[in-house]
């Protein structure tokens with residue numbers, strides 16, 4: 001009963017449009033006060049939440065992506081993909097997915113991915129006869145790859161909550177991310193054979209080579225950052241810093257499109273984006289502290305054990321709940337609210353935390369394109385001024401494809417786990 | 428005039444926070460250099476990053492609020508009339524204000540307690556913890572200030588255009 | 592009934608966590624349910640760094656800390672990181688009722704915390720490395736190793752090593768990729784954290800002792816009935832014994848488990864221990880004196896009496 005009241009209170013504040021961090025914090029504070037706990041205890045919680053060096057990875061990955069966007073390095077990436085495969089049937093769609101995939105491995109964020117690819121890709125697709133809604137859908141969905149293909153801000157958050165290795169999580173997201181990208185590409189080609197879209201002429205090897213040269217430094221970025229982590233040159237935090245430095249050098253010295261003004265903009269935008277995330281982290285931790293002290297997670301774990309859930313039953317139930325939450329809530333909040341509550345039960349059922357982390361990420365990708373609240377839907381609406389309904393209907397096929405991907409990952413956990421465990425990460 | 432003043436301080440917090448991110452970048456790059464090129468890893472960088480993250484997170488909260496960029500769910504609110512929307516907005520700022528005041532109070536109690544208790548960090552920096560908690564109190568105070576400013580501006584229908 | 596919420600940092604399978612669970616059950620039995628103990632393991636309620644102030648303030652009733660998490664806040668607690676000063680496990684059997692323990696309990700009271708139980712974790716450490724053993728001081732020259740507390744790090748630096756600060760979760764990967772050349776860990780953790788997958792040489796040294804200890808908020812404690820205070824006293828002593836037993840079991844099996852995994856395991860001889868101690872101990876003492884002030888002299892005398 002108490003549990004229901006707490007969540008209803010939180011929901012009411014959220015639906016009234018109160019900023020998520022404040023709604024979470026206010027609910028947590030109210031719970032503490034109601035149960036006669038010491039409200040000043042949140043001082044320790046606030047401090048402990050942020051006093052973590054690993055959190056530095058979040059602003060640094062955001063900064064890296066910001067520099068790449070503001071240095072217009074992304075335009076070259078898209079141009080290269082466009083020249084390379086634009087001419088095959090459905091190729092413009094595939095080129096969009098491909099550039100989303102590459103940018104996803106530069107950016108830790110799905111919104112950044114959709115934002116930076118969308119403005120170049122959508123007009124091209126529409127020009128060559130793609131139905132506008134399919135063009136909107138492919139970018140909205142392709143953008144979500146940002147959190148599954150490493151690096152990924154949400155994975156960093158998940159690893160902080162569960163203590164699972166970031167390196168292992170990043171590696172675990174790679175194959176599923178490519179798999180989802182493949183599903184999207186196949187769908188684009190399939191769609192092209194049904195529809196009336198045309199393709200641009202093949203611009204010739206020379207043009208492909210030229211655009212490849214232009215995009216070279218941007219293309220080198222993912223191997224530099226991720227390779228650095230897996231060869232042990234960098235910790236994830238250091239990779240983010242080295243990647244930022246790399247992006248700065250590429251944008252200023254090589255592309256010469258990045259001046260002091262752009263640096264200032266990139267830095268302020270990085271601060272704002274990071275702080276939106278940090279604020280929610282703070283709010284979620286206060287909420288989490290409050291419900292932990294009234295033993296909600298422990299009771300859920302006891303309940304799960306007493307009901308006698310199997311691992312699979314539990315995973316299916318949790319995935320369904322998170323899918324529904326994902327329709328209304330924003331992904332950072334979902335990770336931070338659900339993970340601490342479910343963790344004791346997951347430990348009791350011996351659920352692999354790396355595998356679950358990847359399932360969670362795919363589910364959160366879905367959340368970004370399911371109505372009514374989907375960040376990528378809003379982003380695409382924002383940059384095209386298309387009606388939201390059109391973006392939503394364009395995204396529907398991709399929701400189904402991602403659900404298929406999620407089912408595959410649930411049935412065959414190895415798709416996610418063989419790389420990290422093969423590479424020697426302990427559990 | 429007063430509104431300009433109320434807005435300057437929270438903005439300053441945002442600028443500080445952005446500069447701290449640049450400092451974090453510099454510190455990590457320096458630590459990597461020290462490790463690989465001078466074979467002299469910095470034993471204090473990890474600890475320092477923690478303190479920098481605390482300061483970064485709290486000092487900038489107010490600036491993000493001034494720009495209304497804290498993530499909220501605007502699912503139902505657009506369905507209502509202007510007056511109701513205004514009430515929802517005011518509620519939002521009021522909740523942020525209340526939360527900020529509790530943050531400020533809790534931060535202040537925590538840092539004065541840790542000061543009297545004599546709590547030090549375990550790492551190489553030997554830092555008195557309360558000092559590293561000052562940005563937490565400061566940032567919460569700025570957040571309260573920014574929330575109050577936004578509340579009043581919305582109440583009196585002051586927009587950025589009408590102000591300047 | 593009184594509810595006693597206890598936070599600690601150990602994962603549920605850790606020997607100290609198991610001892611804490613037994614201790615909690617003992618308290619509930621002995622108090623006939625009047626004292627209800629709720630354990631929050633693995634930083635689930637309060638994170639390791641915040642446990643001490645959280646209990647002192649009374650946000651929760653009870654908590655556990657590892658001795659070196661006290662740092663300069665209560666440096667006397669770090670005394671067992673003095674290289675080789677506590678290598679004899681017999682010291683630990685006598686410890687809970689000793690004058691030395693009593694000295695620390697009073698120090699704790701001075702800080703505003705009521706001592707509850709001593710839970711020994713380990714005094715058997717391993718230096719892990721690749722390609723060669725780390726057994727003589729010169730072996731440490733130029734290597735990057737995960738550091739501990741500043742006075743102990745001073746000893747490592749004296750041998751020419753570079754201590755690196757790193758959070759626990761990153762150590763495995765850092766070792767596997769060479770970002771760290773060497774690790775120092777208790778021998779049971781070398782098994783449980785699978786360090787044998789990434790390090791092929793290990794040298795066993797009884798170089799430091801690690802213990803956890805439980806404490807309560809004094810205002811909460813003083814409101815307990817005399818019977819319940821006695822229950823906590825008795826259970827505290829039993830908990831200390833359990834922790835020691837569980838740790839000895841884990842330590843006993845570890846060398847063979849590591850050898851089975853293909854690790855070259857060397858148990859340092861008395862001479863090798865002495866050689867390391869000769870270099871590290873003076874550096875430790877110098878650094879520790881700067882930190883701790885003079886009251887640790889008395890503690891060291893009390894500890895010598897135990898040996």
Ligand code: NA
Pocket residue numbers: 103104105106107108109145146147148149150151152
């Ligand atoms: Na990514």
Ligand code: NA
Pocket residue numbers: 326327328329366367368369370371372373374375
């Ligand atoms: Na959604």
